[in-house]
Each structure stands twice: as C-alpha cells, then as structure tokens.
Amino acid sequence: DVKVTQSSRYLVKRTGEKVFLECVQDMDHENMFWYRQDPGLGLRLIYFSYDVKMKEKGDIPEGYSVSREKKERFSLILESASTNQTSMYLCASNILGQPFHFGPGTRLTVT
C-alpha cells in the first residue's frame, strides 16, 4: 500500500514565523503535490513537482515555496506565516496515470 506521511498532524505557529511542512511518500512516485483545504473552497493546489528539483506553481502559490531535494520528500515552506494561511494542508503523490494518494493532512493554525 502506498503511504504518504506528513510530519505533523497539528501545528500552531505565530505570525511571521517560517514554517516547514514535510511530506514523504514510500512508493517512488515521480509526482508530488501540495493542496490546502478550506471549508467551502475545496482543495486548492499550491505547488507541485514532477521530478526531483523541479517545481511548478499551482493556483495559489503566493506566500509559499517548496523544496524537492529527494524523490520521496516534498516540503512546503511558509516564508513568513500569516493568519490567512491557517488551513488544512494536504500532500499527495502519484505516478503516471495512477490515482493520487493523499496524506492525512496537517492542520496549521497561525496566531
């Protein structure tokens, strides 16, 4: 079974802090994605990566950056956390033509 793990289930940070969200998948998937989920807005794509050291902006990249130094790991970085980044963050991975597999999510609260 594909497993996508995220470093934290719950995280509380202060405004202005630099925040790192880590995602690891164990099935050698090329593609990895970061979404945020907000009530009434569904899942919105922040960034994605089709290969190591490659990254592409999704629909809402502002205020975020990503890093993919190894195939199995995709990190989401909030350079200076703001209260409007309080959300559920979901990581996903897949391989060509196969279903997406999501992690359990990280609920981030920025105070």
Add this chain to the structure above:
Amino acid sequence: QQQVKQSPQSLIVQKGGISIINCAYENTAFDYFPWYQQFPGKGPALLIAIRPDVSEKKEGRFTISFNKSAKQFSLHIMDSQPGDSATYFCAASKAGGSEKLVFGKGTKLTVNP
C-alpha cells in the same frame, strides 16, 4: 475561475435512500474524472473514477454517470448508509490523470439512520 463546479454543498439523506452529487466542468481537455471521499481527520481517498469513453461506471453501490456533451458528471450512492457520511469531492484532470487534479468545492453528505 472555477473549473469544476460541484453541487449541492451539503446533502442529508435517509438510510436506504439515493444520494446524488453533481459536477460540471468547463475545460474540454479534461479526460479523467475521479471522485474522492474524505472522512473527518483523514485525507481524501479515491472512491471511483471515470474516463470520457464511457457514460457510466459502477462499483458496488457507487455509480458515476458521465455526460460528455453537457460537460457534467455525477455520483450516485445507492442504498445510502450512515457509514457513507463524509465529504465527497469531484475532480478533473488532463492527460488521463497524469496532470494535476482540479477539485470541486465538496459536498458534505449526512446519512441519517
């Protein structure tokens, strides 16, 4: 612009009833249409998916109906059970699902016992 529109936002059904969730898309390049099910505290999980070469796909109590000309697809849950209570997301992708998924806003389904 919202590329995948989902309705209703919430749905309450009695046990044994039929739950129907509808989605509409705009981009005719989309060629892969999955439905995801999400329980509280969990990430979304693939429920069922369809490609536009067929008009219907059935897996157990779950059926996707697809209307290519209308650019619409829907999820039908037959004999709905309280355990089906969850949030359901439709999505769409290009290149047979190899590209990023675009999601609808979700439908919270409650099945009353």
